Amino acid sequence: MKVAVVCGLVLVCMYSPWDEALASGRSEPNLLCAEIRSDEVVIVKGEGQKNEWFPVETKESWRALWLSIAALIVAAVSSIGAVISAIGAWKASRGTQRAAEGQLFAIQMRDYASKEMRDHLRILFDWRRKDGARIEGDQLKDKARDWVRSLFNAAGGPSVDEAEKIDLARRHITSYFMNLLCLEKAGYISEYFVRKICESVSAGVLDVVGPLEEALIEHIGRSDKRSESNVAKDIKRLHTDFERLRILSR
Numbered sequence: 001m002k003v004a005v006v007c008g009l010v011l012v013c014m015y016s017p018w019d020e021a022l023a024s025g026r027s028e029p030n031l032l033c034a035e036i037r038s039d040e041v042v043i044v045k046g047e048g049q050k051n052e053w054f055p056v057e058t059k060e061s062w063r064a065l066w067l068s069i070a071a072l073i074v075a076a077v078s079s080i081g082a083v084i085s086a087i088g089a090w091k092a093s094r095g096t097q098r099a100a101e102g103q104l105f106a107i108q109m110r111d112y113a114s115k116e117m118r119d120h121l122r123i124l125f126d127w128r129r130k131d132g133a134r135i136e137g138d139q140l141k142d143k144a145r146d147w148v149r150s151l152f153n154a155a156g157g158p159s160v161d162e163a164e165k166i167d168l169a170r171r172h173i174t175s176y177f178m179n180l181l182c183l184e185k186a187g188y189i190s191e192y193f194v195r196k197i198c199e200s201v202s203a204g205v206l207d208v209v210g211p212l213e214e215a216l217i218e219h220i221g222r223s224d225k226r227s228e229s230n231v232a233k234d235i236k237r238l239h240t241d242f243e244r245l246r247i248l249s250r
Helices: 003-012 018-024 059-112 116-128 137-151 159-187 192-202 204-223 228-249
Strands: 035-036 040-044 051-054
Touching: 003 228, 059 159, 059 192, 116 137, 116 159, 116 204, 137 204, 159 192, 159 204, 159 228, 192 228, 204 228
Parallel strands: none
Antiparallel strands: 035 040, 040 051
16 A cells, blocks of 8 residues: 555655646646655645645655665565575585485495395304393393403403304494494484484394493403492493484484
């Protein structure tokens, strides 16, 4: 509505024949004309009709107003263009990230399907069994501590060789999952990507490597004479990361 009024006043000020009528001194009945004063425009109507006042300074003020409005429109269009460009750039970067995630997904699945991964999974699952039955809880933790003692046994022997095989398998499996988690935390890959990987692989192996990692942290902490509180913090961080991976695998 305000725009319509402004447009009408501009026409009054710039293009109407009423100025000619005022200049010639004519005053015909019911003639609609306009008188431009210093601070307002007066729409003078015919006899018996009420005049109308519209505050305005000069014709130049209206022209300046329209120039300001035009400048605002140009600025708004420029801002919209910048927003559209930003959205386009975001979509392009998102597409690039998805392509990179697709390549990484293929690499991860290829690694999981490798012979080395198969052998390491077998080693860990076989180590977990005792007399053909799978052990859990405190029994599994005690066996993990026995493994650490064998791994760092200075006397060597067959037990050390077996412990080193388990250690190599532990390192491979833990690195496989923790690398994914680190990339997700840093924002390089999405949570959806990590979830799909964890759903595709045998995430139950975390229940095997978890006690091994915990026993190793305890042993290294004692060897380095670290405080129990610091060792407890490392174990808590390990539990937090593994629990996160378990949640993503469900």
